[in-house]
Structures are given as structure tokens and as C-alpha cells.
Amino acid sequence: MKMLVVAPSWIGDTILAQPLFARLHERHPGLVLDAFAPAWAAPVLARMRQIRRVLPNPFGHGEFNLAGRRRAGRALREERYDAAIVLPNSWKSALLPFFAGIPRRIGFRGEARHLLLNRMRRLDEQTLPQLAQRYALLAEDDKTAAPAPLAAPRLETDAAALAATLDTLGLAAEPAPVVFCPGAEYGPAKRWPARHFAALAQRLAAQGLPVWLVGSAKDAPVGAEIARLAAGAARDLCGRTSLDQAVDLIACARLVVSNDSGLMHVAAALDRPLLALYGSSSPAYTPPLSRRARLLGLGLDCSPCFARECPLGHFRCMNDLLPEAAHAAITEMLS
Numbered sequence: 001m002k003m004l005v006v007a008p009s010w011i012g013d014t015i016l017a018q019p020l021f022a023r024l025h026e027r028h029p030g031l032v033l034d035a036f037a038p039a040w041a042a043p044v045l046a047r048m049r050q051i052r053r054v055l056p057n058p059f060g061h062g063e064f065n066l067a068g069r070r071r072a073g074r075a076l077r078e079e080r081y082d083a084a085i086v087l088p089n090s091w092k093s094a095l096l097p098f099f100a101g102i103p104r105r106i107g108f109r110g111e112a113r114h115l116l117l118n119r120m121r122r123l124d125e126q127t128l129p130q131l132a133q134r135y136a137l138l139a140e141d142d143k144t145a146a147p148a149p150l151a152a153p154r155l156e157t158d159a160a161a162l163a164a165t166l167d168t169l170g171l172a173a174e175p176a177p178v179v180f181c182p183g184a185e186y187g188p189a190k191r192w193p194a195r196h197f198a199a200l201a202q203r204l205a206a207q208g209l210p211v212w213l214v215g216s217a218k219d220a221p222v223g224a225e226i227a228r229l230a231a232g233a234a235r236d237l238c239g240r241t242s243l244d245q246a247v248d249l250i251a252c253a254r255l256v257v258s259n260d261s262g263l264m265h266v267a268a269a270l271d272r273p274l275l276a277l278y279g280s281s282s283p284a285y286t287p288p289l290s291r292r293a294r295l296l297g298l299g300l301d302c303s304p305c306f307a308r309e310c311p312l313g314h315f316r317c318m319n320d321l322l323p324e325a326a327h328a329a330i331t332e333m334l335s
């Protein structure tokens with residue numbers, strides 16, 4: 001069996017698809033599984049042992065480009081895939097397997113994809129509240145209403161690559177750091193305030209624990225603000241690493257503190273102790289799939305709102321989630 005997965009665009013969602021990949025291998029011994037994915041998600045797929053090869057998705061968010069998708073699909077015809085699973089729910093995401101002539105094209109109903117997909121599943125959101133469960137259902141027969149128990153996501157690490165990352169950045173693996181992931185691509189309503197991260201960094205530094213700030217170039221402004229407020233208690237690495245290097249840094253952590261973000265799921269897949277901070281979003285949909293994760297939130301009546309910015313203007317779900325509460329949880333986790 002040779003299959004292609006059209007992967008999600010978000011890093012966190014890509015990691016939550018790994019239980020699906022594991023189940024596909026379980027059901028089809030000897031499976032060859034490739035992924036069609038955007039460049040920014042490719043590094044995490046390359047660290048999944050279930051994926052043979054990552055094929056670059058050149059199309060940006062929202063880009064239609066029918067002619068380009070037709071060319072890309074026809075270029076894949078020689079691969080002779082037996083089946084494809086389309087994880088995004090958009091119409092355009094289903095074009096590539098259609099143009100590639102893949103016989104079985106699997107996905108959920110949505111956006112009038114009847115001509116593009118020939119095996120469509122209905123989604124019962126009440127029965128399957130988690131995104132990882134929904135993805136994993138696509139590995140099962142049509143009459144199966146629920147997926148098999150989910151395998152925990154796991155990203156591979158390489159000792160030589162990790163050592164090279166530390167050397168490049170002038171970092172030492174010991175003492176093991178506490179890694180902060182202060183960004184959230186979706187919007188500011190998912191971000192714990194910079195002043196709270198800074199206060200927590202100062203508490204940890206007073207205990208002799210190094211603190212590293214890890215994030216993308218988009219997180220550089222918040223990383224710089226945290227570093228300034230922390231007054232030397234945190235090493236700012238936001239925007240200074242590739243995603244591969246960020247994964248290596250998180251792999252070094254004695255503990256990770258993260259907003260609900262892609263790097264939160266990276267930490268879970270690396271099996272690091274994880275304190276996940278929740279405000280506007282809900283762990284009922286995309287929780288970190290790790291027994292070493294602890295969720296911290298206030299559970300206000302207005303949460304989760306799933307808004308990019310606080311619609312009420314007070315942002316209490318994160319403002320009132322104090323550094324003292326995070327520090328107490330960390331102390332308990334490390335003990």
C-alpha cells in the first residue's frame with residue numbers, strides 16, 4: 001500500500017495527525033506513507049518515523065491557483081499512490097489527489113467535495129470532540145464510528161544535530177533549562193502576558209534555573225519584551241532559530257511553559273514535562289497528547305471564546321492567571 005496524506009497547514013494540527021499515521025501503519029503492514037505539506041510544517045513531519053518523504057506544498061494560506069494545483073497533481077501521477085487522505089476541510093485541498101489520479105481519495109464531507117473525494121466520512125463532533133480523534137477516524141473502515149485508542153505523538157531527535165544546534169547558538173545543555181514558548185500564531189488572546197512570563201522567569205532564575213525563550217520570527221517582539229522585563233533572567237532566542245533548531249532546544253528542556261500553540265504540541269511530542277496555559281481556547285479540542293502535560297487556566301464563564309482578541313476588553317482569562325500559580329505548578333511538577 002502506498003498512500004499520500006495532504007497535511008494541515010498548522011504545526012500543532014500536523015502533530016495531532018501523527019496518531020492517524022501510526023494507525024495507518026498498524027492497519028497496513030509495509031505501508032509507504034508520504035505527506036504533502038507546507039515548508040513550515042515539513043520539519044516536524046521529517047521527525048516522524050511513520051513518514052517516508054515530505055513533498056513540498058508551494059501554495060500559501062488561502063491561495064487557490066487552480067492551474068498550479070493541476071500541474072502539481074499531474075506531476076505526482078508517476079508515484080502511483082493507492083490512496084490519499086485529505087486532512088484540511090477545504091475544497092482546494094482535495095484538488096491535488098484528484099489531479100494526481102489517486103484511486104481512493106478520503107476525507108470528511110465539506111465544501112461540496114463530492115467530485116474530488118470518493119470516500120467521504122460524516123463527522124459527529126459530539127462523539128469526537130478532539131481533532132486528533134477526527135483525523136484518526138479516517139484510518140478506519142466506513143462503518144467504524146470511533147477511532148482506535150490514539151497513539152501518543154512522538155518526534156525523533158538526533159544527538160549530533162542537537163549538539164550542533166547548541167554549539168551554533170552558544171548554549172549549554174546543562175543545567176537543563178526551562179523553556180518558555182510565549183507565542184501563539186492565532187492571535188494575542190491566546191498569549192499569556194509578557195510581564196507574567198518575565199516574573200516567572202525571575203522566580204526560576206532565583207532558583208538557579210536557566211530560562212530560554214523559544215519562538216518564531218513573529219514572536220520576536222514579545223520575546224524581546226519578556227527579556228527586557230526579566231532583566232537578565234531569560235535568554236531570548238525568539239526568531240533566532242529555524243523550526244528544526246527550536247525543536248532541538250525544546251528537547252533539552254527540563255520543563256516547558258507554553259501558550260496553546262504549535263510549540264506546545266512539539267513539547268508534548270518530545271515527551272517533555274509541559275505546563276500549558278489556556279485562556280481563550282479550549283483543551284477539549286486540541287489538548288497536548290501527553291501524560292506529562294499539565295493544563296493551567298481559570299475556567300471563566302467567558303472562556304473559551306476562541307477569539308483572536310478579547311471581545312470584552314478585559315482579557316481576564318490570561319491577565320488574572322498569575323505567575324504565582326504557574327510557579328506553584330512548576331514546583332510541584334519538578335518535585
